[in-house]
Amino acid sequence: MARNPIQFQPGLSLPAFLEQYGTQAQCQAALFQHRWPRGFVCPDCGNNTGCQLSRGLYQCHRCHHQPSLTAGTIFHATHLPLTTWFLAIYLLTQRKSGISALQLSRELGVSYNTAWKLKHKLLQVMHEHNQGEKLSGRIELDDAYLGGER
16 A cells, blocks of 8 residues: 555654754744745835844835834744744644643743643634635545543
C-alpha cells in the first residue's frame, strides 16, 4: 500500500524552528516579510516610502503616520516577545490533538492565565481565517477525538 504523501510530509523540527525563529530579530524579520512582502506600505495613505525609527516604529514619508510592526495584529499591545508568540504558534500546530493551556504555560514559561489567553487568541484567529472555506472533493479522516471518557 502506498504511503499517503500528506500524512508523511516532513514537518519542521523544534531545532529547525528555533534556528529560523529563535531570536526577536528573526521573528520581526519574518513578520515584516509576511506583512509587507514588497516593503513597507503605509496603512493610512498607501504610500510605499518610509523609514524605520529607533523605537521600532515605521514612519511614512508622505503622511508621517507611525505604525508599529505589530499594529493591527494579534501581537499588538502585548508584553510578550514575538519569540514567545511564534513558539506558541509552533506548539499549537504541531500536535494532532492540540495542547492544553497548562502544558503551554509550562513550555513557554508563562502563567496559566497568559497561556490560556494566548492560546484562545490564536485559535480564534485560525477559526476566523478558515471561516469562509468549505471542504470539497474527497475528504479522508485518519483519527478523530470526539468527546471524552464516559
